[in-house]
Amino acid sequence: xxxxxxxxxxxxxxxxxxxxxxxxxxxxxxxxxxxxxxxxxxxxxxxxxxxxxxxxxxxxxxxxxxxxxxxxxxxxxxxxxxxxxxxxxxxxxxxxxxxxxxxxxxxxxxxxxxxxxxxxxxxxxxxxxxxxxxxxxxxxxxxxxxxxxxxxxxxxxxxxxxxxxxxxxxxxxxxxxxxxxxxxxxxxxxxxxxxxxxxxxxxxxxxxxxxxxxxxxxxxxxxxxxxxxxxxxxxxxxxxxxxxxxxxxxxxxxxxxxxxxxxxx
Amino acid sequence: xxxxxxxxxxxxxxxxxxxxxxxxxxxxxxxxxxxxxxxxxxxxxxxxxxxxxxxxxxxxxxxxxxxxxxxxxxxxxxxxxxxxxxxxxxxxxxxxxxxxxxxxxxxxxxxxxxxxxxxxxxxxxxxxxxxxxxxxxxxxxxxxxxxxxxxxxxxxxxxxx
Numbered sequence: 001x002x003x004x005x006x007x008x009x010x011x012x013x014x015x016x017x018x019x020x021x022x023x024x025x026x027x028x029x030x031x032x033x034x035x036x037x038x039x040x041x042x043x044x045x046x047x048x049x050x051x052x053x054x055x056x057x058x059x060x061x062x063x064x065x066x067x068x069x070x071x072x073x074x075x076x077x078x079x080x081x082x083x084x085x086x087x088x089x090x091x092x093x094x095x096x097x098x099x100x101x102x103x104x105x106x107x108x109x110x111x112x113x114x115x116x117x118x119x120x121x122x123x124x125x126x127x128x129x130x131x132x133x134x135x136x137x138x139x140x141x142x143x144x145x146x147x148x149x150x151x152x153x154x155x156x157x158x159x160x161x162x163x164x165x166x167x168x169x170x171x172x173x174x175x176x177x178x179x180x181x182x183x184x185x186x187x188x189x190x191x192x193x194x195x196x197x198x199x200x201x202x203x204x205x206x207x208x209x210x211x212x213x214x215x216x217x218x219x220x221x222x223x224x225x226x227x228x229x230x231x232x233x234x235x236x237x238x239x240x241x242x243x244x245x246x247x248x249x250x251x252x253x254x255x256x257x258x259x260x261x262x263x264x265x
Numbered sequence: 266x267x268x269x270x271x272x273x274x275x276x277x278x279x280x281x282x283x284x285x286x287x288x289x290x291x292x293x294x295x296x297x298x299x300x301x302x303x304x305x306x307x308x309x310x311x312x313x314x315x316x317x318x319x320x321x322x323x324x325x326x327x328x329x330x331x332x333x334x335x336x337x338x339x340x341x342x343x344x345x346x347x348x349x350x351x352x353x354x355x356x357x358x359x360x361x362x363x364x365x366x367x368x369x370x371x372x373x374x375x376x377x378x379x380x381x382x383x384x385x386x387x388x389x390x391x392x393x394x395x396x397x398x399x400x401x402x403x404x405x406x407x408x409x410x411x412x413x414x415x416x417x418x419x420x421x422x423x424x425x426x
Binding site: 005008032036050099102105106181182 | 266331376398399
């Protein structure tokens, strides 16, 4: 790891002042991705701005039919939160299967969503639930937030302060974890909320994406039978030593059907 | 960048000067000379480096020393109540032959204690195996590790630890 200047701001304003206009600075939330990246010398920031001191960004609030989860809320806290379990149990379930217990004790929702790893779990939940990503400068809809491989709509000096999830009538997440890394080879989050049915896929492509054909079929008939004949094209999907694009395309169908069955229970 | 860092390790106040990039496990092993915490993979996978930070199990190879500023850290060296008495989890590992080469053991024990507490001293085999996802034993001695953890859970409860 190359050395860097370390900062631990006490407020969001102080953090932004350190990040804004400094292209060589990187924010760090739980560090579960950034620290391994630094160790491999895949990144060489001049400054690391540790958001760990921003206690106001951690925690879960229920506002009417909406869950507002602070950007610095750890996966383990989302998984065990009574409020999350009550309003969107599928989200607690997803968080409880990220990485391993030690990763869940450090990694944060905001960090994962801002990083937009193609195999991260949270982006599928954010898109399927049609959540709103709240930052220090404004709001992004889920569809507009995830731009591509490790790319998001976050601008210079912009960090995720919270994510707001509408209550789901039905929701479930199913993933096929890579047997070694446990990252999602394919993960499918299916949700029925006030804004309709959404099916979001992570792990399979360069970034999270929706399967509109499944959404339309499930809107008419929310059952796994309704999507059993829908094939997802393999074009553009990830292909590596763990699985071909065709295999991942097949897994999308399998995981989607399992998620619908789980959500229907 | 050199930074002063202070924390509590196994109940004692410690401090030192570290680089920003110094990992918590390097601080423990190289600055404090506490080599009970091991580095196995150094890529957040194997869990040999697990310690408790403010009561939660973390991989100390994936945390900067400066991030532990002001924290209460517990390592494998801080578990035994006295020189001739082991922590119930350590005792259970010994009774169940839950270590072969012993390299993964410090992390296994630290993860196991956190696991038992989070599950309020009630565990079943499937839960233990799932919870051990972040700890690898290259001797593949999982069977006895699982047995030890299941045996330690009630022992920890009766010992009040």
